[in-house]
Amino acid sequence: PLRIAVLASGRGSNLQAIVDAIDAGTLDAEVTGVWSDRGDAQALARARGAGIPARAMRPRDFADRPSHDSAMFDAIDADDPDLIVCAGYMRLIGAHVLASRAGRLINIHPSLLPAFKGLHTHQRALEAGVAEHGGSVHFVTAELDGGPVIAQARVPVLADDDAARLAARVLAREHPLLLETLRWIAAGRVRWQADGVHVDGRMATAPLQL
Numbered sequence: 001p002l003r004i005a006v007l008a009s010g011r012g013s014n015l016q017a018i019v020d021a022i023d024a025g026t027l028d029a030e031v032t033g034v035w036s037d038r039g040d041a042q043a044l045a046r047a048r049g050a051g052i053p054a055r056a057m058r059p060r061d062f063a064d065r066p067s068h069d070s071a072m073f074d075a076i077d078a079d080d081p082d083l084i085v086c087a088g089y090m091r092l093i094g095a096h097v098l099a100s101r102a103g104r105l106i107n108i109h110p111s112l113l114p115a116f117k118g119l120h121t122h123q124r125a126l127e128a129g130v131a132e133h134g135g136s137v138h139f140v141t142a143e144l145d146g147g148p149v150i151a152q153a154r155v156p157v158l159a160d161d162d163a164a165r166l167a168a169r170v171l172a173r174e175h176p177l178l179l180e181t182l183r184w185i186a187a188g189r190v191r192w193q194a195d196g197v198h199v200d201g202r203m204a205t206a207p208l209q210l
């Protein structure tokens with residue numbers, strides 16, 4: 001099974017989708033641990049409820065940002081995960097910890113990247129008047145939400161949407177998007193090479209549409 005470490009800052013519904021899929025036998029993986037920058041993250045409680053080691057490392061307990069990043073990623077790697085998944089992890093990750101982990105770190109982001117990097121993506125999508133919105137899974141680089149996109153899921157924006165309704169429609173597609181991307185990675189079908197994302201041994205010209 002693919003050994004996955006999960007980073008989460010909040011609710012943890014994407015983590016729960018992973019745990020449920022593993023339990024149901026539809027994802028050949030094992031969660032080695034769940035890590036958070038917040039002690040009160042619901043994701044930690046969900047992990048403990050599932051018997052998964054869960055640990056908070058609060059930035060304020062460290063001298064500076066690089067030492068927090070280093071401590072957390074060294075602790076994560078002690079479990080020897082194949083893949084580190086940011087599932088609602090709301091902190092920037094420093095370039096110094098990313099370099100040695102390139103291609104082993106992915107993030108799920110609530111927009112059709114490269115549109116709407118950063119925060120408040122649903123409100124911004126509404127204000128921009130786009131007809132389509134969605135979620136993306138990408139390899140993490142030092143550029144915020146800027147790494148190579150592996151896969152996307154699309155939803156329509158409806159006339160009477162507000163940010164909460166749109167967010168809920170996207171989230172419902174995020175869970176299967178993340179799970180399906182993990183299945184592709186677990187099967188060894190997706191890799192990050194120097195020139196971009198490779199799927200089944202060939203350079204991908206566009207993200208997988210899942």
Ligand code: GAR
Pocket residue numbers: 008009010011012013014015087088089090108109110118135171174
């Ligand atoms: C998800 O919508 C995820 O895409 C987003 O936070 C939410 C976490 O939900 N991530 C980001 O905005 C990253 N910048 P969850 O905690 O229920 O999985």
